[in-house]
Amino acid sequence: MTADFPPAEFEARVANAQKAMHAAGIDALLLTTEAEVRYFTGFRTAFWQSPTRPWFVVLPKDGKPIAIIPEIGSALMRKTWVEDIRTWASPHATDDGLSLLSDALRTARVIGMPMGRESSLRMPLADFDKLRARRSGAMFLDASPLFQRLRMVKSPAEIGRIKEICRITSSAFSQAPSLFHEGQPLTEAFRAFKIALLKAGAENVPYLVGGAGEGGYSDVISPPDDTPLRSGDVLMLDTGASLKGYFADFDRNFSIGQATDVARTAYGTLWQATEAGLQAANPGARAAEVFQAMTTIIGQGASDVGRFGHGLGMQLTEPPSLIGFDETILAPGMVITLEPSLTTSPGKIMVHEENIVITDGGPQLLSERAARELPVL
Numbered sequence: 001m002t003a004d005f006p007p008a009e010f011e012a013r014v015a016n017a018q019k020a021m022h023a024a025g026i027d028a029l030l031l032t033t034e035a036e037v038r039y040f041t042g043f044r045t046a047f048w049q050s051p052t053r054p055w056f057v058v059l060p061k062d063g064k065p066i067a068i069i070p071e072i073g074s075a076l077m078r079k080t081w082v083e084d085i086r087t088w089a090s091p092h093a094t095d096d097g098l099s100l101l102s103d104a105l106r107t108a109r110v111i112g113m114p115m116g117r118e119s120s121l122r123m124p125l126a127d128f129d130k131l132r133a134r135r136s137g138a139m140f141l142d143a144s145p146l147f148q149r150l151r152m153v154k155s156p157a158e159i160g161r162i163k164e165i166c167r168i169t170s171s172a173f174s175q176a177p178s179l180f181h182e183g184q185p186l187t188e189a190f191r192a193f194k195i196a197l198l199k200a201g202a203e204n205v206p207y208l209v210g211g212a213g214e215g216g217y218s219d220v221i222s223p224p225d226d227t228p229l230r231s232g233d234v235l236m237l238d239t240g241a242s243l244k245g246y247f248a249d250f251d252r253n254f255s256i257g258q259a260t261d262v263a264r265t266a267y268g269t270l271w272q273a274t275e276a277g278l279q280a281a282n283p284g285a286r287a288a289e290v291f292q293a294m295t296t297i298i299g300q301g302a303s304d305v306g307r308f309g310h311g312l313g314m315q316l317t318e319p320p321s322l323i324g325f326d327e328t329i330l331a332p333g334m335v336i337t338l339e340p341s342l343t344t345s346p347g348k349i350m351v352h353e354e355n356i357v358i359t360d361g362g363p364q365l366l367s368e369r370a371a372r373e374l375p376v377l
Contacts, residue, residue: 004042004244007081009157013040013150014059020146021061027108029143030101031057032122035314036114039151040065042080044245047073053090054097054123057082058104068100098127102134111135112143118319119144148319152311153333158246159357162313162335163366165202165243166250166355170368172196172241173252180377182231182257186212186224189235197241207240207316210251215262216348231257234374236351240316247316249337250353250367255376266344267374270352273297274370277309277322277338281356281363287326287336294322294340303341303349311336312355334358335366 017029017040031037034048037057048055056068067082070090077085086100105111114120121128132140154162172193179192189212194205211217212227212235220238229235238251255263273294280293294308307326311318312335320328322336330336336358341351355366 004044005157009155010040010042010081012155014065016150017059017146018061020150021059021112024112024141024143024146025110026112026141026143026146027061027110028105029059029112029146030105030140031059031113033114033120034122035151036147038245039314041067041077041082043067043073043077043082045073045076054127056097056101056104056123058101060108066104068097068104070097096124096127098130098134102131105131105135105138108135108138110139110141112141112146114144114147115142116144118317119147151313152319152328153331154313154335154357155333158313159333159335161244161246162248162355162357165241165246165248166366167368168201168243169197169239169241169248169250171200172202172239173237174368176252176254176375177377180229180235180254180256183228185226185228187226189229190224190237193237193239197239202241202243204242205239206242207247207249208237210235210237212236212256213348215260216266216344216350218347218349220349220351229256232260232263233257234259234263234350235377238351238353245314247312247314248355248367249312249316250355251339251351252370253350253352253374255374257376259374259376262344263350264374266342266350267352269298269342270340270350271370271372273308273340273342274338274352274354277340278354278356278363278365281330281336281338281358283330283332283358283360283362285330287320287322287328287330288324290330290338291322291324291326294338295324298340298342303343303351305341305349305351307339308341309337309339309353330358332358332360 058066071087276293307323309322339353356363
């Protein structure tokens with residue numbers, strides 16, 4: 001059995017899904033992407049980085065999931081709670097699992113799949129067209145709302161996993177005074193922090209972005225270059241460190257040598273905006289209301305990056321989005337980020353981020369709260 005969670009965790013997920021399937025009149029769910037497959041089976045592997053082979057799981061409205069996977073994954077899948085495992089030698093010249101998949105869906109009249117925002121197919125489109133032709137009597141339905149409702153509310157086991165990787169990430173950030181210094185190339189700052197995360201207990205650091213510049217930074221997603229950190233620069237690092245398949249996702253800002261007035265003011269505004277988000281993120285509040293609470297503090301200086309936070313869990317970013325049009329109602333068990341940003345000068349921004357879990361008593365921080373004033377290294 002996979003060591004990530006006991007079988008009861010996956011049994012509960014399937015039971016919740018099947019209850020929703022019966023209510024929606026869905027006969028089977030077709031899963032083709034890493035997150036959905038792992039959510040219901042516990043099948044966790046880095047082999048998803050290879051796009052060559054398709055992987056399928058069918059969840060019927062009654063009974064256990066059916067794994068339809070390349071033979072290369074059979075040994076790992078047998079370590080999960082899944083019992084019905086059907087394999088083929090992949091890649092195959094003409095039938096890469098399609099016949100096995102079609103057979104598993106032969107009695108399903110309504111087949112649900114993620115089709116909405118933040119979803120992907122993860123199988124050849126030509127094969128999906130063939131599948132629909134073979135199952136011409138079936139209706140393929142967008143089940144994105146079903147998947148999102150299930151995954152947005154985390155179990156205690158999931159929250160515990162996210163809490164631990166947030167603790168590890170906070171520990172690594174606390175080492176900033178010994179990790180970053182004036183004259184250090186940005187590439188070296190990134191490398192030092194990634195090593196600190198791994199030494200602190202992170203299993204992987206698949207996501208690490210950031211930037212540096214006086215009074216803010218112009219780009220927060222490009223790979224770092226060898227530009228040295230200068231006195232007065234604001235260094236921001238935003239990490240998606242992971243532990244057994246669950247993410248932390250928060251950033252920290254540091255001023256190198258000295259802090260400019262612009263940087264101090266911007267940092268203080270972002271801290272207050274985050275505080276407003278914390279006050280607003282209660283059960284029953286809408287994602288848009290939390291966004292508005294932070295936007296009110298920032299005012300006209302808000303950046304145009306779009307949202308001010310998002311869901312967090314098995315993926316670095318998940319629904320909901322903290323943005324003006326997202327009416328998702330927050331519920332206990334949801335894990336989200338608060339991520340306000342503002343423009344400090346033309347072409348430059350600053351971003352602040354914390355991770356929280358929604359509880360009956362209000363939001364609780366999972367990340368260690370950033371310092372009230374901009375730290376100077």
